[in-house]
Amino acid sequence: MIRFVRKFQTSPIFPFIIALLCAGTVAQAETAPDIKPALAKDGFDEEEMRLAKAIHKRILDYQGIKKKTNNGKEEELIAFQDPLASGAHIDMLPVKGGEFTWRGEEEDDILKVSLSPFWMSKHEITWEAYEPFMLSPIPRQKDGQPLDFMRAQIKNDIEFIARPTPPYHPMTFGMKRDGHPALSMTQHAANKYCQWLSFQTGHFYRLPTEAEWEFACRAGSDTNSSWGADAQKAGEYAWFGGDASTHYNVPGKKKPNSLGLHDMHGNVLEWTLDQYVPNRREYFAKDKVHNPWVKATKPYPHVTKGGHWQQSLKEISAATRHQSTPVWKVADPQRPRSLWYHTTTPWLGLRIVRPAKIPTVEEMYHYWNSGVEADE
């Protein structure tokens, strides 16, 4: 694997970055991202690395084709719709890079954050877009791999991407399904979903980092909510309501924020890539960070954002950080617990991002494989 990584550094990625810079899709000069702990450079799971490499190639190839048919012009950072093989589609909206002040729960936890541009899905991912991934056409072992004795017969690499086992209990928790956000997947399942999506669309997808999520949610605002400080307006923008509310809702029925993103506040809680650290300023040990990511080192707690339909207005603010916990799997009757489902979270979903800059193979590997997905 080390041999592969070395070979890669002299590969076509470098001219690609230059091209991207010249095209003006990346607004700022390349600054090293603040990723902590640093991403491992070796010791990769060979099979996962093989898949990352294959998908990376598909993404670069597709980019090349698009460029060719677009008279040599790079893709612009504008809204687009990504169709899936199942017939569903995902609307993606541009989020220009920029800076914002990141305030944490502790008073001294203040960070200046700068972010590179990305696209973010306009809506929370719905059952229509998620279920084709969740319900694998071929049988899966508990870790999501195809059965050993079937491997030789599998022709398409997309089937080697780990996928959920079938759910045992209804994952809609007695609520409606059509058009509604997919529910109760683990962060690992969400990561693998992004990988599966990347393979079939030729666009690199991942979960947003905690900073990207908050930046996109705030959309330039510095108040608790993207619509400002007026609590009276909350109902126009968000589904929430504490114990009085009875169900989640179809995304996009409330007003969007100024970037056009719907339901960033409320409806379903949304996964981010980051592990929860109580004080980010302290953790990064500097005042200003660029593309920060607290890479997970343990299965819990990870950060989820935006609050959900069953919470109060205070709990769905842009700054509020909700921590994942093993309690979310407390109703899982099996041991080891499922890598794929939380069993007590009828309010947990996801939204995806596509960074303007295509990451390296190694980065893709790390985005899609947390390595700490097992509970016990």
Next chain:
Amino acid sequence: MTHQPSEKKSTFSRRNFVKKGALGGAAVGLSPLGIPLVKAVEKAPKGKLKVGVVGLGGRGGGAVNDIMNIDSGTVLWAAGDISKDRFKKIEGISKKFSGRVDTDGGKREFVGFDAYQKVIDSGADIIILTTTPAFRPVQFEAAVAAGKHVFIEKPYALDIPGLHSIVETAKKAQSAGQSVLTGLVWRYTPHLMEMDKRLQDGAIGDILNVSSSYCGGGRPNQMPDPKFKPAEMSDMEWALRFWQNFLELSGDGVLEYHIHGIDRMAWWMGDQLPVRCYANGANIAPVKGANNWDSCNFSYEYADGRTSSFFGRQIRGTYSASGDNIVGTKGRAVAQGNSAFIEVDGKKIWEGKSNLGYQQEHEIFMKHIREGKVFNDVIGQSANSHAIALMGRNAAYSGQLITGEQIMASKDVLLKDIKNLTYETPFKARESAVPGKTKFL
């Protein structure tokens, strides 16, 4: 619901026959023997209780975890499974419950079809039976004969002869002062227990009708096309690996899966055996090589003329929900997923919510064992739910009206000589049932 009404006049008074005490007492109260037995009280164990698990799949690991969580005096003493890979799981248990796994350095970890007997003979006090359900009656009989308390995961009987065996064994356990817990977990789910109490107290009057459902996103343990079966793998090994697809090993989705919803329906109806059942069902989205159905509709009629129905489905991509609609003379109660409410005169008078009682069931079980009382939820409770499920399955498979007497007299044995079953035993799945053609035996 549309139902062929019987000629019989309705004569019921629900509260007469369903009035029951608190849980635990409830099950035992229905048994012929009463509690507590002096013998059992004398035996109330104080210190360490040794747990032996037979079947280390997901539910085996889960049940061990739950029992060890609930009672800090338990240790994992012995384990058995037909697959060697499964024993890796013990490391995880050992990590979580430090110092409470003592399998004598692996000497009490047994592999093979006879592993159950070795676990039982290892000196364990409590046996957890979580193998493929076809083996349950044989293993339960052996565990009780050896004087053990037993947790039996649902389903525990896939045919009526198997059910008779389970009930016989459960009676023996009861008279010997050994506790038995069934893994029909909804019964021990706090908000439903609370709702039951209120219904017992007459919150909605007498219960007239219950309709229940259990619909999931798809069949568990998806089976590949049998053409993928490696040449060296026997038919029986293949079938055991994908047992949820085979009537002979799982009892159809009806027993394997839908029994949870059927058990709730039976609970609200007062744990009686219906007098008649007609039903339908089908293999709407068949899996190649599987003979289990994926859909069923059961209609039941009780001796007093009341009716109940059950709707079950396991087809991917379909609406999934699990719940009950209970209609009473004064109001109604609705359970849906993890929540429930009671409504009288159009007003909600109670609402409840909780997670499934996987911990609570073991809490009740262990409390009885520790206090020297006998817990037994088989007799009059889970055995009745199994009978109702079997009644529904047989009525649907055959397309005939099946009476309570007929079902209890069924002689059909799905898999013969289970005691001597190995991978070498020939296995040929029955044809998937066709109503009107498949005979009720």
